[in-house]
Amino acid sequence: MKDQGDIHAMMQDIGRRARAAAADLAYAPAEAKARALDAAADAVWARRGEIVAANAKDLDYGRDKGLSAAMMDRLMLDEARIQGICGGLRAVAGFPDPVGQVMAEWDRPSGLHIKRVRTPLGVVGVIYESRPNVTADAGALCLKAGNAVILRGGSESFHSSGAIHACLVEGLGAAGLPADAIQLVPTRDRAAVSSLLTMTEHVDVIVPRGGKGLVGLVQREARVPVFAHLEGIVHVYVDKAADPDKTRAVVLNSKTRRPGICGAAECLLIHREARELGQQVIDELIAAGIEMRVGPGLTGSVEAQEDDWGREFLDTVMAAKLVDDIDAAIAHIRRYSSQHTEAILTEDDAAAARFFERLDSAILMRNASTQFADGGEFGMGAEIGIATGKMHARGPVGAEQLTSFKYVVEGDGTIRP
Amino acid sequence: MKDQGDIHAMMQDIGRRARAAAADLAYAPAEAKARALDAAADAVWARRGEIVAANAKDLDYGRDKGLSAAMMDRLMLDEARIQGICGGLRAVAGFPDPVGQVMAEWDRPSGLHIKRVRTPLGVVGVIYESRPNVTADAGALCLKAGNAVILRGGSESFHSSGAIHACLVEGLGAAGLPADAIQLVPTRDRAAVSSLLTMTEHVDVIVPRGGKGLVGLVQREARVPVFAHLEGIVHVYVDKAADPDKTRAVVLNSKTRRPGICGAAECLLIHREARELGQQVIDELIAAGIEMRVGPGLTGSVEAQEDDWGREFLDTVMAAKLVDDIDAAIAHIRRYSSQHTEAILTEDDAAAARFFERLDSAILMRNASTQFADGGEFGMGAEIGIATGKMHARGPVGAEQLTSFKYVVEGDGTIRP
Known part of the structure; x- marks a missing residue:
């Protein structure tokens, strides 16, 4: 295991690469993003044997750690669940691309024509726990919205997430998109989470998905903005x-x-x-x-x-x-x-x-x-979680909620008196 | 001057009262909010003598502190500027009320009818520097959006801001709205800012308006979400x-x-x-x-x-x-x-x-x-600043950008298979 300084340097490097990838992704064609997700689905299906083998290692680890039956079930991947992951990737590929959508436009008496246009948020950090399929779901939604994403899975699903992540990277390559668009933190060390939560220069928002322990840690340590996800009481x-x-x-x-x-x-x-x-x-x-x-x-x-x-x-x-x-x-x-x-x-x-x-x-x-209470049932296709905060995203967080906007203003030599 | 523990306790109390006021304001009728702002404009005009006298104290303080001519000019209030403040309050009173606006609605195959409805954010903390008119502008915009606001003005404009704030409170009273809806931090002590930036249980968002020093302080200390306002390069x-x-x-x-x-x-x-x-x-x-x-x-x-x-x-x-x-x-x-x-x-x-x-x-x-680049020129009527971040608000921050939303879902005994 590396020491905390090494982990921090590694996370800084991941952050810098994510920021660079985000700059390119911001204007990647919609078709390229969709192609990457379809190719990732193909790769997941083609490499299902590898994924199941990786999952077996995680299940061994979970048994040694004495995980509950419910947690072991969440962790487990079989062919049917892998098919579900592929279906999810293809579904996101088929959504309308949110980036570049004109949210509103209007004319002003000054002669200006103003458009509010949807843009990616930038770099999203997703911190999640045992379900390995979140690797695919979260990676796909962030990519769809033109964001680079840094995924930090649970230590229990370390090998499964790694195998799924490799397929996502294969998809990115097939579509000519930067491999750094979807990165997975390659260590179980907790120090990586602390780094991720404080890299304000490289990460624009953190989406935590997990129980009270994770949410508490995020609330205490995060310097990066967070889409709050509390429990559902x-x-x-x-x-x-x-x-x-x-x-x-x-x-x-x-x-x-x-x-x-x-x-x-x-x-x-x-x-x-x-x-x-x-x-x-x-x-x-x-x-x-x-x-x-x-x-x-x-x-x-x-x-x-x-x-x-x-x-x-x-x-x-x-x-x-x-x-x-x-x-x-x-x-x-x-x-x-x-x-x-x-x-x-x-x-x-x-x-x-x-x-x-x-x-x-x-x-x-x-x-x-x-x-x-579910993004699919709301017609959003997929979600990365249900936000309980009031800042930016609220309720089911789909691709659209992972975007920001900018104003694009056209004049004709227009000056302000 | 009080010690830091006293300041912290005072700010906690202000925060609690803001939270309570916000709960009532969230469903205050649009007419009551408009009436409060019109009554505040009446009060500002009626009490312009008091405001100018308070401003004279601030100008003395500024001279003693050796403020630049530009800063002294920003600080100064005369009858024309006070008329401008009244005009601003009446303009915000006349805007359409954003709260309760249906941003989108749609039906689902399940039989559900879903509406996305605009809601207040909750409690807004505004930290600003020398211009005393921000007291009125920020107070008015936050109220219009149904938010309680905690205003923390610059130490140079302490007396002017206090006199304007008294008029806002008079307006709230005339409309039967809680006086705690618009609070002004009653001390110049810097510790109050540190408290405000960290009261995550009482404050939903911080809007900083000022130079590099203020923005840097906010970035370092804030635990509450911030609408980033960097300089305009x-x-x-x-x-x-x-x-x-x-x-x-x-x-x-x-x-x-x-x-x-x-x-x-x-x-x-x-x-x-x-x-x-x-x-x-x-x-x-x-x-x-x-x-x-x-x-x-x-x-x-x-x-x-x-x-x-x-x-x-x-x-x-x-x-x-x-x-x-x-x-x-x-x-x-x-x-x-x-x-x-x-x-x-x-x-x-x-x-x-x-x-x-x-x-x-x-x-x-x-x-x-x-x-x-200005909220008025964009047709937003007024603005609390130009946000340079990508979370929640971006560009000119008007009343609409000071809102959140919720989903209101109607069924007819509808259950999920």
């Missing part, structure tokens, strides 16, 4: 004007479809006057295998404790509570939410309007499952 | 296909209209084949009182030194240089520009396209004066 509120059938369907789906994703509901708030409906829903959730931790006035699996509010279970566990009215629900959500996604069940337009107006989460839903 | 490139009349008019205007603003041109690049035209322009600039610091092959006032490239003179001084071709101009600009504004003079569409595509400054112009 998702609330569903059953209003007194909720429709019973919609409520039962939506709450069940919000929790049970996939309890481990960030859009899964974690806390059910029930208007006191909808207690009966709420209790029915709780009974159905319990019947579906969910452990319900409930507050006073409700019957559940166990009594809720104070620390069950504002908790991301990511599991077959859910908290539930009666509230006096919609404002009490709003107050609870304001206090405990991570501003990811919240939903209201109601037939009352005024209640929905109040919920939408007074809450400020990235995604607010009415009579719809919170499991729709 | 503005380049004008005279292409070989430049029209002589347009070139003379535009270059003269870009430099001489107001040499001290951030959109003033600082460096003239001349295609070798346009040397004759370039030399004419240089002669005219010298005749207009500009000191021209020129590179080899040109005749100017003095020879340019290495440190004249990439320098913001903000004065009647300009650098000029011959370049071999458009790519050499682009390379020079990439190396020395602050990514604020650059212009090309050319009749060749391909050259303009290359310039627009290969440079990444916030504003790129063709055959137009760089002095148009």
